Amino acid sequence: MQIKEIVKDNSKEISNIYKQVGEYAEAAREFCKRYNYTYTDSWRRAVSRVLNAAEDITEEAVEEKNSYAKILIFDIETAPAKSYIWGAWNQNPGSNLDMIQADWFVLTWSAKWLFDDKILNAKLTPKEALEEDDSRIVKSMWELFNEADIVVAHNAKKFDIKKLNSRFLIHEYGPPLPYQVIDTLIHARKRFAMISNKLDWLARELGLEGKLSHRGVKRWDDCVKGNQQALDDMSKYNDQDVLVLEEVYLKMRPWIKPHPNIGLFIGEDVACCASCGSKELDWSGVYRTYANEYDAYRCNSCGSIGRSRKSNTPQSIKRNLTISTPS
Numbered sequence: 150m151q152i153k154e155i156v157k158d159n160s161k162e163i164s165n166i167y168k169q170v171g172e173y174a175e176a177a178r179e180f181c182k183r184y185n186y187t188y189t190d191s192w193r194r195a196v197s198r199v200l201n202a203a204e205d206i207t208e209e210a211v212e213e214k215n216s217y218a219k220i221l222i223f224d225i226e227t228a229p230a231k232s233y234i235w236g237a238w239n240q241n242p243g244s245n246l247d248m249i250q251a252d253w254f255v256l257t258w259s260a261k262w263l264f265d266d267k268i269l270n271a272k273l274t275p276k277e278a279l280e281e282d283d284s285r286i287v288k289s290m291w292e293l294f295n296e297a298d299i300v301v302a303h304n305a306k307k308f309d310i311k312k313l314n315s316r317f318l319i320h321e322y323g324p325p326l327p328y329q330v331i332d333t334l335i336h337a338r339k340r341f342a343m344i345s346n347k348l349d350w351l352a353r354e355l356g357l358e359g360k361l362s363h364r365g366v367k368r369w370d371d372c373v374k375g376n377q378q379a380l381d382d383m384s385k386y387n388d389q390d391v392l393v394l395e396e397v398y399l400k401m402r403p404w405i406k407p408h409p410n411i412g413l414f415i416g417e418d419v420a421c422c423a424s425c426g427s428k429e430l431d432w433s434g435v436y437r438t439y440a441n442e443y444d445a446y447r448c449n450s451c452g453s454i455g456r457s458r459k460s461n462t463p464q465s466i467k468r469n470l471t472i473s474t475p476s
Contacts, residue, residue, distance in 0.1 A: 155186075156195040163196055173197045173264070174427065174450075188429065189450060194399075197264045217426055218414040221297040221328075222398065223260035224390040225290070225309055226383055227253045228281070228373050229366075255283040255316055256372050257380070258290050259387035261395065263301075268391060269293065272384040275375035287316040294325035299409050301398050303348045305332040329409040333398055340404045348393060357396045361389045403452040422446075424453035439472050 156163060159180065167176040177192035186192070231251040232242040242248040257272040271286035290313060294300065302309040310330065317324065337346045344350070349360040363386055371379030402408065402424055411426040421428045427450030434445030436456040443456040462470075 152191050153195045153198070156180075156192070156199045160199050164200060167196070167200055173200065176200075178429075193450070194264055198266050201266050218298040218409070218411050219296060220263035220299045220301060221260055221293055222263060222301045222391050222395045223258065223290075223293070223309070224302060224387055224394060225258045225312060226256045226369075226387050227312060228256050228278075229253060229369055251281060253312075254281050255287055255290075255312070256369075257384045257387045258286060259384070259391045260290070260293055261391055263395065268388050270384055270388055272380050273372075275377050275380065278372060278380065279375040283316060284320045287313070287320055288322060291317055291322045291325060294328060297325075297328045298414060299329045299331060301331045301333065301394065303332070303394055303397075304334040305330050306335065331398065331405060331409065333394065333401060336401055336405045340401075340406075348390065348397060351397050352393045355397065355400045357400070358393065360393055361386050399451075403448075403454070408453070420457075422448035422451060422453055423455045424448065425451040427451065440467065440470060 156177075163176055163180050166179050167173070170176050170179060173196050174193045177196040178188050180186070180196070181188040181192055230249060230253045233248045233250065234240040234242065255273075256278070257270065259268060259270040261268050271289050273283060273286060277283065277285065294313070300310070314324075333348070333351075334346055337343065337351060343354060353359045363382070368379055368383060368386075372383050405424070408424040410423045412421050412423050415421055415426055419428060420430060422430060425448060427448050429449040430446040431449055432444050432446045434447065434454075436443045436445040441460040441462045443458075443460055445454065445456045447454055
């Protein structure tokens with residue numbers, strides 16, 4: 150039986166546990182302890198989703214008490230720019246800006262807070278699409294960025310964030326408050342050698358549900374023309390991308406180096422996983438640099454590897470330690 154089915158079948162008991170401990174993770178750990186299940190981050194995710202869906206749990210009751218990082222998973226869809234061309238090869242509208250007839254703009258966006266079932270989204274109305282006015286939905290995206298501690302997107306640094314920054318600038322919203330970025334495309338390229346680093350391929354290779362199929366450029370064309378059904382379909386496509394991205398990120402999380410330090414958001418004086426915040430650490434390894442030795446751990450929740458900040462190398466050894474010269 151899958152974890153989510155076990156949690157669903159025992160939702161009443163888990164709900165009572167949660168009301169006592171006040172955290173998804175602690176409720177999941179306690180339930181696993183009672184029935185000799187091995188706790189992993191999948192249990193916390195399942196508990197979070199089931200509790201959020203339960204009718205007898207209020208929104209205030211499911212709010213996590215610890216100040217974990219607010220991690221925003223997001224994706225945007227943009228309209229194509231329009232330009233005159235005189236051929237199908239080696240065209241460069243940028244050489245004559247008068248060739249460009251219309252700039253790109255945001256059609257839809259979708260986002261969700263990590264482990265939250267609720268998908269947040271916005272799409273242009275047909276009137277806004279015809280007028281190429283994305284100010285309303287860009288403002289709502291800005292508000293999420295302004296709230297986030299960490300944002301996650303596939304090709305975030307070269308596409309999504311720069312595109313949004315451009316619209317923030319144009320609409321004079323100013324920069325959001327500081328946040329950190331996890332670009333799953335960069336980490337896929339850096340750590341692995343998949344045949345393709347496209348989000349859909351990564352998801353399917355990892356045994357996850359892939360992206361929705363679409364009608365190609367025709368869908369984007371219909372959106373720009375203010376077709377309501379096309380805009381609705383684009384929003385659904387965008388929603389699925391965010392769900393896929395969340396699962397790919399969680400699969401890749403143990404391999405993301407460096408990952409933003411979640412321990413900074415826990416608010417407790419306790420050793421926890423830098424990648425997910427779990428306190429379930431197995432301190433059985435050693436990490437060595439050229440000049441220091443540290444205790445190393447494996448997180449029993451998300452599987453990440455990390456180390457202590459304090460060195461184990463005594464000064465008596467450091468004093469006589471030599472280091473090879475760089476090439």
